[in-house]
Amino acid sequence: MFINCHSFHSLRYGTLSIEELVKQAYESGAKELVLTDINTVTGIYDFKKECEKFNIKPIPGVEVRKDGKLLYVGIARKFSGIGEINKVITGHNCDGKELSEIAPELKEVLIVYPMSNIPSELKANEYIGVRMEELNFLIRPEYERYISKMVIFHPVTFSTDEEYELHKILRAIDNNTLLSKLTKRDACRRSEYFIAEQQIVKAFERYPQIIENTKNILVECYFEFDFKEVKNKKFYTKSKEDDLKLLRRLAYSGLEKRYGLNHEIAKKRVEKELKVIDELNFCSYFLITWDIVCYSNSMGFMHVGRGSGANSIVSYCLGITDICPLELDLYFERFLNLNRKTPPDFDIDWSWQNRDTILEYIFDRYGKDHVAFCGTNVEFKYKSIFREVGKVFGLPKEELDDLTSKSMERHDQNSVVELVQRYGKLLEQFPNQRSMHACGILISEEPITNYTALEMPPKGFPIVQFDMNVAEDIGLEKFDILSQRGLGTINDTVNLIRKTRGITVDIRDTKLSKDEERSNEYLAIGRTIGCFYIESPAMRGLLRRLKCDNYRTLVAASSIIRPGVAQSGMMREYIFRHNHPDKFEYFHSIFEEHLKETYGIMVYQEDVLKIAQYFGGLSLADGDILRRAMSGKGRSIEKLREVKANFFDSCRKLGHSEPLTAEAYRQIESFAGYSFCKAHSASYAVESYQSLYLKVYYPLEFMVSVINNQGGFYRTEVYIHEAKMSGGNIQTPCVNTSEYQTTLKGADIYLGLMLLEGLETKVAHSIVEEREQNGEYRSLEDFIRRIPIGIETVQILIFIGAFRFTRKPKNELLVEARILLVNFKPEQRGLMLIEEPVQEFKLPQLKREQFEDAFDEIELIGFPISCSSFDLLKTKYRGSVFVRDLLQYHKKQVKMLAYLIARKHVPTKKGTMYFGTWIDVNGDYFDTAHFPDSLKKYDFQGGGCYLLLGTVEVDFHFPTITIHKMAKMPMIPDPRYAYDKEKQYDVHRQIKEDISMTHRKPYPQEQEIGLPRKQFK
Template sequence: MSWFTGPPSWGELERVLNGKPRRAGMPLTDPPIDGGDSPAFSRKRGVYLPPDLPLDQRADSHVPYAELHAHSGYSFLDGASTPEELVEEAVRLGLRAIALTDHDGLYGVVRFAEAAKELDMRTVFGAELSLGAHPESIARTDEPDPPGPHLLVLARGTEGYRRLSRRLAAAHLAGGEKGKPRYDYDALTEAAGGHWHILTGCRKGHVRQALSEGGPEAAAEALADLVDRFGCDRVSIELTHHGHPLDDERNAALAELAPRFGVKVVATTAAHFAEPSRRRLAMALGAIRARHSLDEAAGWLAPLGGSHLRSGAEMARLFSHRPEVVTAAAELAEQCAFGLELIAPQLPPFDVPDGHTEDSWLRHLAMTGARERYGPPERAPRAYAQIEHELEVIARLQFPGYFLVVHDITRFCRENGILCQGRGSAANSAVCYALGVTAVDPVANELLFERFLSPERDGPPDIDIDIESDLREKVIQYVYDRYGRDYAAQVANVITYRGRSAVRDMARALGFSQGQQDAWSKQISRWNGLADSPDVEDIPEQVIELALQVSNMPRHMGIHSGGMVICDRPIADVCPVEWARMENRSVLQWDKDDCAAIGLVKFDLLGLGMLSALHYAVDLVAEHKGIEVDLAKLDLSEPAVYGMLQRADSVGVFQVESRAQMATLPRLKPRIFYDLVVEVALIRPGPIQGGSVHPYIRRRNGLDPVTYEHPSMEPALRKTLGVPLFQEQLMQLAVDCAGFTAAEADQLRRAMGSKRSTERMRRLRGRFYDGMRERHGITGEVADRIYEKLEAFANFGFPESHALSFASLVFYSSWFKLHHPAAFCAALLRAQPMGFYSPQSLVADARRHGVTVHGPDVNASLAHATLENQGLEVRLGLGSVRHIGDELAERLVDERNTRGPFASLLDLTARIQLSVPQTEALATAGALGCFSITRREALWAAGAAATQRPDRLPGVGSSSHIPALPGMSELELAAADVWATGISPDSYPTQFLREYLDALGVTPADKLLDIPDGTRVLIAGAVTHRQRPGTAGGVTFLNLEDETGMVNVLCTPGVWARHRRVAQTAPAMLIRGQLQNATGAVTVVAERIGRIQLAVGARSRDFR
């Protein structure tokens, strides 16, 4: 394995970790990474790697020119190239500088700046402001051509940037909702202060618009207003040439205005894409923005034929009568250009008690917590020594404020009864453990602090806090209140075009019908790319061509799952803030990678559904069974819990409920808590494709001996039986084998995982080999094998600290499933959406464990699922009923608690205003059965009851007479339940086909373990999941469920291709295949797939 080629391939990983020799000519290519939920896998977009731009492909740049007006994909449907592509093309064309001027924001400036820095291109930052024609501004996607002028602003240096960012934020917040900025033109004038440069802009600019509508004099008035507001030395007339017949005439009229007002004239391309090949995509995006087809939008879409970047020489030819306007653009860019790194912010000072500094206050809190965790220093000298060491490093790196903020957030959670825990490498820190941020003792577990924080670190540590998802909003609002909305904001998430959305939107742009758009998009699987995919057959070539071009382009901005930034200055000085669609949430215009690149300190407040479920379970057991459960005092060695897991009885259990985990549990046979730690880490891309799973399981079960390449590896690998699983082990191996310090070991880990650390990697590799030779005399093949194992796991190893944090939740959830299955089921239903399984599957599993589940009832249900009969039975909540929702369900329950049960359907509708669809949904769900009427009778009466209210005249509405109607059959009741709530409480769809399936010879799921391994079987069931991990080599996994249990089905690429349409879309299947159950876990390797029809609906959850 070569050490300078970046991450190894999966095949190379497996070869190294199994000690196999390299095959001759084995390629060294990057792996198709799919990190799943592994925190070891970086979901960052990574550092920008510039393309190779040979000199002979670069345009002649003898004419100085800079592009001052360019839109990227971050103009959201008004730009057809990424910021990086604009920079790359600017370099190829030999431009002196390039500006990014996206609409109403600075969304793409960090990516733009990163690419420009790598390619040595000067940058100008600006924005095109949509001023609007009236105070109630219109979103740019609400009308084909929104009214009102645009103002193109270029920032002159960092102060200009700060002022522009602030005004953008003010406009977005003043607009009151996402996508509708409202600018105060006078405030813009005042804000400029000589730090902006204004271009007259494109056809929507004040001057161009006035020229088109009122002629030269109107244009002169508009220019006079700009000059009066911003000064003649801060305004330039912008000329563009897109090949339109009137371009020359318009440019001449505009240029003639310049001497009258003492302003300069510059040429731009007003670029909306980098290269001419993106023209049609730009037109298609414009049509999508206006919600029209290209043909319908042809009348108003601006001509974009020439809206691509051009070289100085080409611009000089276009403006041959005014060559000075081309060079003037380069001169203006020189005045405005600066690097974005100059705006780097810091954390705000933390408010500490009088007499303390941040350092001393952190020390006080850590030592106070240490006495609670460890007792007095003489009882735990190692722990206190570790805390002292960590505090010294934290102080040296000037990070105490960061730890104080995290402690403050977790303190708020504890004081407000909100379950939370720090995750990831933060659990390597004894200070975090003492502060109560994490629940894992790093000293007892021998975790390396330097995996979390080392003296050489160039940025703040990364502490993720898991918070119970249903209460996370309280924590987010606390951060806003504590630090001020001007100084705190959530991080954005860029929603990009993927296969289905790309096909749908491009088909719409090309004028295909809604039905055709939906049909084509649905046949694209979530796993295949569009290029050379079998999914694209029958889709017109022009749709696929545009869809390929738009893939991975920004579609819109969302909110990151948990990232918040806190800043020492108003955040709007660094990045504009705007309203999110969620109520009372303000969000940055940058994503987490942008924030990290600039230096904004991010805190991840992540919602974890299992923490909510555990909280609900504790409360339900206390309320209905009178048992107080303290999670921290559970016996982590209880054999019955491990026995349940060894049977793969883990539906609903945190982290070990997936089909891969269920297949591994009977093989691993967890017996102690550390087995759960390993189980969490084992089913991850690195161990799976690196070949660690089978060797570890065989060693754990005594089938293979535990061996090491060299005795010096034993201390690091002893816990995992000589098989490397954790990133901390990589670092410990460097310490033990080569004499590295822990900080040096972390440098090695980082360098191995980086494609840009070639020179540093060369030095560290030499140091590692020297250390092995000097300390232990390790040389030759043994040295190579040790180093290769380290390199193999550098990218994909899992942090042991993270696995320890999650293993606790595995045990807690398993304990509740074993001892309180009804409470566990109700808790999971309350915490939805979460986990791997649908509520239908969770209820079916609970029934198989002896739990009785009742449907919703207006006189018995709460808003959410609850318990009955001393906590042994589950009652579904009213909020689960279609059209009802949480708010109305709470009102129903409050009314019942205040004024007593509802006496009749008319009493219900008199006291609670319900629409006809809401009343009918309650009737369909059986929630009106307490009134001694059948579901059909309730449905008949629902319309009349909903329209007979006190505010209406008697007799107005439907007839309230209920005729005698027959009851529903069991099948009809199940179908009604699933339609109304998504759950059939006392049945499963396949049971109504059991007689037919038995006649076909179908084996029920619960009988498959009794059949000899290798037997060909016929199985059937509803599809609960389809999953194709990126690590599986094209294999797709299906999960079928019948009334008796679940079956994992493996589909090879060939089988999937032969049955693709059925396999991809059928809600229920009949599958013939070969049974594999020798290890105690059932898998059927599919050979033939067919469709079966269920009278009761079922929907699958499809995962990567």
């Protein structure tokens, strides 16, 4: 009798999970259940599975609402009816079609209208829902004629009094209003919970027709769905046979290019893979991926095929990946095997600049009716819970900020806060909104609205209403179309080299991207700032500890850097064994035989398969099940238990003792959840080498591209420092030389206008466009005539030195700008700026202090350009020890002066500790460790220069300083606001007072030198 049930997928409305909804239905005696979440089918597939556990007949539907008003409930007669409803919701979400109060013609859908929205005429498939509390209305003549078309309408939204209050809180959040201002219309009725079916039937006993109509709906409707059938586009060509022929031809064509004609091992591997791919009906999946890559290549885009897909020699031959699985002994079974129930997974990266073009191609090529992004359910998180719940209880912003910034134990306790905490706990793991999956694209054989309604997020690509786990469950395999800034940097560098030097670098040439001699030298000393994946302090430290000077070691480093590996002690053990290959014993001879490359340690996910196969006697397919289950990707606990039992039984048969088997399994278990796929690490390593090669041979072009791609571990200041260390002459923005992005002219690097805080993007582009069309600016007056601009913006450009080509001092330019722009209004521009010369004026000669420009730069860009941050300190002391000497000070105490460039906090049992990264006065990098005890007295005081006292610890060639004391060093007073000795006047302030230039705020002396207005990473 329950034909209108809401789960918490009715966002900010329902309070019951799918599991709890079905369980309560079972307890109430329901034999059939209809899920009708509001404007969504998010939960219907989980709902079907859950109902079948309790032997309840599942029926899917949708409650259609517009602006909070219930229009009607659509219940699918059969699965195709869901597609009809989905098209209605999709039309509204994506095409802006109005939801009409009367349901459209839907052949396989039964419509139930509420009493508040009865149409003038009812179609054959339409009914009116009557609640128990509305039965009294039926005696009225206007309703009596509808009785034959009425059904029982008992919505379910919550289960307890507490959940009803939670529902009201959700409604207040959704309506952005106080709980006290919520109206009855905004919330559900107090009766919307499960009661015994007999009680409902009893209430309607005077109207047997209504009871019969309801039963007929429940009998007539059903939900048949084949979860096992692949829903992806079935054929790339016209048939499975043609797909296989095309895939075979492409594979062998690529085989010849990659390996030549007589490589028998490669041929056997290709044939083996093609057989499995065909049996699992994945030919079209490979061909579609190949097609996307072909389009990318035709556009001249760089891509990286990574993830487990690089374990396939077919994907290597098709050009999807550039990792040879034979070279690295990669198992195809890690990617695809006959026992694997889950889909394959191609992860392909493009530059962040090109990804949208690739997406547009996919949507156009395969049809907008068949392509959509995966969705995600964004849950209420700690901060959003307390902010949203606190808001509906009327707490002011200051208290909301306090609640979200502290743990619950530290909250001020009062009756309102206790209520916020009580209901906040209930909201944990509740979906709050639907969003777009970062990269997962679905391409379906049938129209995708057959399975889901679509939504249109701000990004502009439609999304399905369920997440990747549901997509996987129902047979829709996603294509991961990712983007990253590292590829953008590589591509921009290659283009810049061609432009500045006339040299074409074939960066895909593996002679460049693997084991290049000078690149290996840089790698071994961790000189990798700006390089994809290998520039973080932790990675640079690992490279130095390993003296990493080759591709294979870099591949291993890319895997063991993972946090879980480090915490398990595996990374430490690997470093020791790498440096002392004769001072350890292998756990077992099988580990020595099959894991010799990694010194008997399971560094990669493929290593788990090797041990499962060779030590445990499992098949590769069962080994992959074991790996997936342990990593959390396999959701069948029963299957894990089964494979674990098989592992122990097989080891017993192979003669391994119980303790030996248990230890081997423990090692698998401790590592499987954290390990990297070897192919994934190898793909990253190739891209890292490509970046490093460009950094080694074309450092200025490379660093300019890093700056322009706005990516990486560090803030822009660090990359500018690195460019300066590489011989670049850094120039502040100039209206006659700079572009929107940073540019390179010989050894001169002109910072881009985009780096100026406060300069609008539109204005920055117009400065460049006007100059390109009509030539350089001859003067400040000429600039103001040509660019519609206000005094605040002109002021920014003057203070950064963008008019230095005029050879006029800044104070003179400020006065000139004010005279030109006095009472400036855009509509008067033409009248005011008639070609008349500006009145001649003369200022007294004003002395400009040495570091005024530096303080202007700090204010407008975030760090000094014209001098070093060390030059702005009061002290002349520059440290007793420098980075170049640290290896000589093992276990000794040192005092250093250093500039902070990054810090990372790490929670420990004793409290938070930090790792810091610094540069000394010579510009060299070093790292520090700050333990909780020292931080209590000597904590970080923001960015800037610090005096450090600590003990050097050299660990496998890599020095780290454990800090005992540190103090932030004071900087000189800002000379722009300091009075001279004769106390005549403050130059900047005098100008501002005289000409009423009050917009520009003084830069506080305590401001951190060079610290941008963003937190440290």
